[in-house]
Amino acid sequence: MTDLLNALVHLTSMLIIPGLAYGSQLALGALGVTLIFGVLRFSSFAHAEGLSMATAITILFTIWLQGMGLSAGVLPTALLGMVLAMPVMALVFIGTDRALYRHFRRINARPEVFMIVSAGVMLMMNGVIRLVIGADGRDFEDGERFIVTARGFRDWSGLAEPLVLKTSQVLTIGIAALATVALFWFLNRTQAGRSMRAYADNRNLALLSGVDPDRIVRLTWIIAAVLSVLAGVLFGLDKGYRPFVYQQLLLPMFAAAVVGGLGSPVGAIVGSMIVAFSELALTFAWKKALAYVLPAAWAPQGMVQALSTEYKFAVSFLILVIVLLVRPAGLFGKVAR
Amino acid sequence: MTRPPPAPDLLVVQDLGISFGGLKAVDGMSLTIRRGSIAGLIGPNGAGKSTLFNLIAGYHRPTTGRVWLEGEDITGLPPHVLFGKGLLRTFQIAREFSTLTVRENLMMVPGGQLGETYIGALFQPARVRAQERALRARADEILEFLQITHVADLPAGGLSGGQKKLLELGRTMMVDPRIVFLDEVGAGVNRTLLYTIADAIRRLNRERGYTFCLVEHDMQFIADLCDDVTCMAQGRCLARGTVDTILSDEAVIAAYLGRGRAAKGTGLAGTPVEAGAA
Numbered sequence: 001m002t003d004l005l006n007a008l009v010h011l012t013s014m015l016i017i018p019g020l021a022y023g024s025q026l027a028l029g030a031l032g033v034t035l036i037f038g039v040l041r042f043s044s045f046a047h048a049e050g051l052s053m054a055t056a057i058t059i060l061f062t063i064w065l066q067g068m069g070l071s072a073g074v075l076p077t078a079l080l081g082m083v084l085a086m087p088v089m090a091l092v093f094i095g096t097d098r099a100l101y102r103h104f105r106r107i108n109a110r111p112e113v114f115m116i117v118s119a120g121v122m123l124m125m126n127g128v129i130r131l132v133i134g135a136d137g138r139d140f141e142d143g144e145r146f147i148v149t150a151r152g153f154r155d156w157s158g159l160a161e162p163l164v165l166k167t168s169q170v171l172t173i174g175i176a177a178l179a180t181v182a183l184f185w186f187l188n189r190t191q192a193g194r195s196m197r198a199y200a201d202n203r204n205l206a207l208l209s210g211v212d213p214d215r216i217v218r219l220t221w222i223i224a225a226v227l228s229v230l231a232g233v234l235f236g237l238d239k240g241y242r243p244f245v246y247q248q249l250l251l252p253m254f255a256a257a258v259v260g261g262l263g264s265p266v267g268a269i270v271g272s273m274i275v276a277f278s279e280l281a282l283t284f285a286w287k288k289a290l291a292y293v294l295p296a297a298w299a300p301q302g303m304v305q306a307l308s309t310e311y312k313f314a315v316s317f318l319i320l321v322i323v324l325l326v327r328p329a330g331l332f333g334k335v336a337r
Numbered sequence: 338m339t340r341p342p343p344a345p346d347l348l349v350v351q352d353l354g355i356s357f358g359g360l361k362a363v364d365g366m367s368l369t370i371r372r373g374s375i376a377g378l379i380g381p382n383g384a385g386k387s388t389l390f391n392l393i394a395g396y397h398r399p400t401t402g403r404v405w406l407e408g409e410d411i412t413g414l415p416p417h418v419l420f421g422k423g424l425l426r427t428f429q430i431a432r433e434f435s436t437l438t439v440r441e442n443l444m445m446v447p448g449g450q451l452g453e454t455y456i457g458a459l460f461q462p463a464r465v466r467a468q469e470r471a472l473r474a475r476a477d478e479i480l481e482f483l484q485i486t487h488v489a490d491l492p493a494g495g496l497s498g499g500q501k502k503l504l505e506l507g508r509t510m511m512v513d514p515r516i517v518f519l520d521e522v523g524a525g526v527n528r529t530l531l532y533t534i535a536d537a538i539r540r541l542n543r544e545r546g547y548t549f550c551l552v553e554h555d556m557q558f559i560a561d562l563c564d565d566v567t568c569m570a571q572g573r574c575l576a577r578g579t580v581d582t583i584l585s586d587e588a589v590i591a592a593y594l595g596r597g598r599a600a601k602g603t604g605l606a607g608t609p610v611e612a613g614a615a
Contacts (some may be wrong), residue, residue, distance in 0.1 A: 210420030
């Protein structure tokens with residue numbers, strides 16, 4: 001019985017909670033990808049860089065707030081910085097749209113052209129980020145780091161295995177859930193949200209039904225900005241901010257959006273969880289958990305790890321390829337007619 | 338030339354033209370639609386009727402001519418602006434937001450001063466809810482009017498062609514339009530549903546004072562509904578007048594059926610020439 005509990009605690013602490021947190025971070029990013037795809041009809045390769053820039057801006061605001069002696073008590077100061085970063089990021093996105101994407105919309109450019117333009121935006125953002133905050137990583141989490149510490153849990157439960165619950169993990173899961181509910185409320189229960197869905201569904205008809213296209217585009221970028229700030233900062237609080245690592249988020253975010261079906265918000269969330277848990281489960285060392293559950297004679301010798309952690313990005317790539325081969329429209333995607 | 342036309346005419350089209358490449362799809366077309374009337378636009382295939390609609394509705398920019406809506410020059414304005422001014426159109430093949438429910442298809446229509454600020458939406462949930470209730474009530478009333486309440490919560494993509502036409506008509510009812518252009522509303526619709534549609538158009542015209550302009554090939558439909566009829570051929574106005582005179586006009590019949598038919602006493606809406614009264 002104790003063995004089973006130990007195994008459970010071990011898995012919860014090392015796999016389930018980190019998986020939920022990572023999945024939530026991916027979901028916030030993938031929602032942005034899928035919204036941009038649904039409404040603006042292109043895959044924005046600059047999205048990961050957007051997360052990175054959003055985080056960099058938040059860090060700068062956080063440093064400024066800390067300098068003024070402001071903090072959020074036991075919570076990270078970055079939560080305050082995040083609120084300030086949102087309008088700035090919205091301006092960055094809308095500015096980029098005005099300067100670049102709008103032109104290609106006017107000349108009715110094909111989606112591939114947009115994709116290449118977005119790759120250019122990615123490179124530019126990358127340069128700006130290096131210029132402003134540098135290429136080095138930094139941790140910007142302050143306040144109380146843990147809600148449940150390893151020692152605290154062990155003393156309380158008497159189990160051999162520790163349960164660790166980081167503040168950033170709980171914040172991530174909580175904020176992501178709230179943001180998702182708010183987004184769905186907006187899309188389904190408000191006039192503006194319905195106009196956005198209508199525009200995504202049938203652009204010409206939406207125009208002829210009185211939907212102002214500029215307004216929808218602006219709105220999409222604002223939502224993408226808010227989601228980017230949330231995704232980037234929560235990922236950074238959890239794992240530290242390293243521009244290089246953020247670039248690598250592009251693949252899992254896209255894999256998540258494609259698995260769920262590009263353009264489908266529900267799909268983006270489900271896809272994110274699938275990608276996050278596959279990545280973690282395949283690179284997880286199951287030895288300890290199995291040792292608790294199996295009889296001593298069967299205890300595994302090796303690490304029981306399907307893939308070494310260096311290959312975790314290969315997992316999203318593999319998922320992406322499989323989905324594109326088997327069900328290109330994704331789980332919740334509209335099948336092309 | 339640019340002097341606004343006198344008031345009783347709701348919509349005035351003056352000398353409108355557009356060419357695609359070398360082809361003059363619409364060539365110096367003029368048209369006047371009286372307030373509160375149902376105007377018909379007929380003409381053989383390729384006469385430029387749909388293109389004329391597209392020009393008026395802001396889908397294409399005319400190369401020549403002007404369009405006035407109640408004395409206001411609206412030439413070349415984009416569709417969503419025209420929509421705001423109460424000029425709406427529907428399509429030959431009904432279009433719908435297939436992933437939205439039927440009710441949502443109606444509720445997506447932007448409603449005047451309501452719901453204009455999206456920042457407001459975040460901070461005034463009570464106002465948003467009140468607005469939602471009003472919108473929903475309006476949508477439900479329209480669904481009732483069109484007798485499609487039973488499909489309100491289904492995705493619009495699954496409707497039959499005729500129901501989609503009704504839905505399109507419904508979308509125009511979400512705002513109080515000044516004029517609605519219906520492009521072949523009867524095409525591909527079974528008889529029973531066609532009567533429902535004709536009935537809805539007539540009631541909207543009589544009870545709510547909507548002005549309509551409809552393109553239609555079904556002459557019976559035109560004869561039943563329209564006050565004035567204009568016949569187009571090769572991008573130009575061929576003839577205009579009351580239903581009876583147009584449907585028995587020799588030039589019109591010739592344009593549709595070739596020369597010689599009028600002499601045999603065959604009108605367009607039926608066998609004898611007086612069929613317009615049917």
